[in-house]
Amino acid sequence: MTSPAATGRVPDAVHRRRWVILGVLMLSLLIVVLDNSILNVAIKTISTPAPTGLGATQSELEWAINAYTLVFAGLLFTAGLLGDRLGRKKVLLGGLAVFGVGSALAAFSGSPGELIAFRAVMGLGAAFVMPATLAVLMNVFERDEQPKAIGIWAGGVGLAIAIGPITGGLLLDHFWWGSVFLVNVPIVLLALGLMLWLVPDSRDPRPGRIDPVGVLLSVVGLVLLVYGIIHGGRLADFTDATVLATSGAGLAVLVAFVVHEKRSDHPSIDMAYFRNKVFSASIVAIALVFFALMGVTFFAVFYLQSVRGYSPLETGLLLLPLAVAQLIFAPRARLVVDRFGTRATTTGGLLLLAAMLGGFAVLDRDTPLWLLEILFFLMGTGMAHVMTPVSVVIMQALPREKAGSASALSNTFRQVGGALGIAVLGSVLSAAYRTGIEDRLGMLPPAARHAAGESIEATLAVAARLGPRGDALVAPAGDAFLHAMHVTALCGAAVAVLGAVVTALFLPGRIPAAPDDAHDEELVPTRDRPTEGP
Secondary structure (H helix, E strand, C coil): CCCCHHHCCCCHHHHHCHHHHHHHHHHHHHHHHHHHHHHHHHHHHHHCCCCCCCCCCHHHHHHHHHHHHHHHHHHHHHHHHHHHHHCHHHHHHHHHHHHHHHHHHHHCCCCHHHHHHHHHHHHHHHHCCHHHHHHHHHHHCCHHHHHHHHHHHHHHHHHHHHHHHHHHHHHHHHCCCCHHHHCHHHHHHHHHHHHHHHCCCCCCCCCCCCCHHHHHHHHHHHHHHHHHHHHHHHHCCCCCHHHHHHHHHHHHHHHHHHHHHHHCCCCCCCHHHHHCHHHHHHHHHHHHHHHHHHHHHHHHHHHHHHHCCCCHHHHHHHCHHHHHHHHHHCCCHHHHHHHHCHHHHHHHHHHHHHHHHHHHHHCCCCCCHHHHHHHHHHHHHHHHHHHHHHHHHHHHHCCHHHHHHHHHHHHHHHHHHHHHHHHHHHHHHHHHHHHHHHHHHCCCCHHHHHHHCCCHHHHHHHHHHHHHHHHHHHHHHHHHHHHHHHHHHHHHHHHHHHHHHHHHHHCCCCCCCCCHHHCCCCCCCHHHCCCCCC
């Protein structure tokens, strides 16, 4: 008897275990997302002076996050090309191994500089992991099952976000800060074993050449741009000559990157993709969502721990509704799309997200916890109704043979959006905080005054060293942070509204079904594929 898989594109043996393969791919995804969500809870501890933490400044914390993100985003296309050449399974295994080694090294960092360097190594490994998960998924599932599979895949992000803060809080309650990185190692070992056993290898029989100039331009441009933004936040002056020169150089290099890619016969990014307005709008929506979300998550941890006084574990539990909502609604968002269409679903999700981000502007020291939990839950609900439909649109807007490129582009803009969100909104937070607290720091010497104005943690550390005299700084520090948080939240809400405008104007009401044979890529070379099932 001929199996369903035998009449389609996917070999029968792979078709039978497709959901198990999805589980292994989600475990790989879990590691990458889990790391960042754990780090969000640990940033306050890492900013605490030694021996408890590393004494990292706010800008060093941002770089600990962004070093990972920028290396990851800058190398996605190189990783995709190597996966096409060598086989995606081989690249996944190599990426996981590098990620595990980077995690172990980061756990034993002796300074913020070392932590930033080892986070970059982790980003290198992650660049070879995350895009390949979606590329394999698109070639293991038939087109009619892809939205469901992508919804479950996106729900895996919610699961990682849920597990991360709680795991981080438990680890920080019982172990040193490095344990939040060391925990990745056993998960990596488990994922490597399961991948060797279950996941089929796949490659493009006609792989493109690597584009070293494009890779170099993209990495240099992003690093210069984000460095300029972070430096502006540290100085509380975005008109400083150094800030303008660095950011301007970054933009110039990125323009050169676009020009080079248009002229290259083997580009990292095929600029022709962006002529598809639906694809471009979806990519922009992903970038804007993560811009707002990552920037707000960054300050939410400081609000809960430094202003409200909760422990890392309590903070992780308080963030749980954000993740639970994504876990519940991401796999079900396709049902809303079936009922109301892609445009209405994503625009509504973005407007809900914007409203909840705006809600942060009314939080204070005594806001009831139930109200905060509702905000987090509805934020996650909005996210779920954006990420799943938009991911489906991106992956189905291009032929299946270009699934790796579509996945790489989606992940790049997601990560770059998150990096810029942390940089821009983190810098807005830093600048607004310094402006609000500097008048209260007159009792300190000039050098100490500048350091104390870096962040609320820096101010509270100075206050603790001053003893009873420093008590007068605690309340003003909380007030200054709340004002800075309100300003930053409104900026994040404005970005989400911009995303809603983009999706309302450019996304279609419903995605027309395309014939599956128009989206055909080889899971294995044609000559090796069985034409019939058992």
